[in-house]
Amino acid sequence: MFGIRDLPADWFTKPISYGAAHDRVRRVHGRADMHVCVDCGHRAQHWSYNGDSEFEQSGEIHYSHGAKTFLRWSTDTDAYSPRCRFCHAAKDYGFTRAPWTPADLDALAALKGMTVAQQAARLGVSPSTIDRMRRALRERG
Structure with a gap:
């Protein structure tokens, strides 16, 4: 620098x-x-x-x-x-x-261990949205 x-x-x-x-x-x-x-x-x-x-x-x-x-x-x-x-x-x-809130990401984190399809069904969103939410969770740290 x-x-x-x-x-x-x-x-x-x-x-x-x-x-x-x-x-x-x-x-x-x-x-x-x-x-x-x-x-x-x-x-x-x-x-x-x-x-x-x-x-x-x-x-x-x-x-x-x-x-x-x-x-x-x-x-x-x-x-x-x-x-x-x-x-x-x-x-x-x-x-x-983003089409989700921090509370949505917390709800997804609580479903750890489920498949993408199971998480999508539980949260009422598409599997591709779950993939993006998982990425957001990783970035959030």
Whole structure:
């Protein structure tokens, strides 16, 4: 990690790639999983661009599996916040909240030892929701 005085003069204005922006964030702030999610308090997994930087850049990103998407990023490392997977998706795609509450996760934890199908039947949700809830339980710690 380094201080603002150690930054090159063109740190904020020089165009950089999406990957380079995230590399900078990790160098300045450390790994996301060493922080808590700013939205829900669970352990973070991602650095999430807040979308409010005067140094915003954007472009089309091509993934190795052939998909492509249009993304925004910033050269300003303070324009990022640590977020868990769900809150990151909520921020980027407008989801409002998980379809379950902390009490729902507690109820699922009490059903430990049952199969996914049994838990889904007991809680009245789909097996895929149980899978996501189990992931949320693991992330909650």
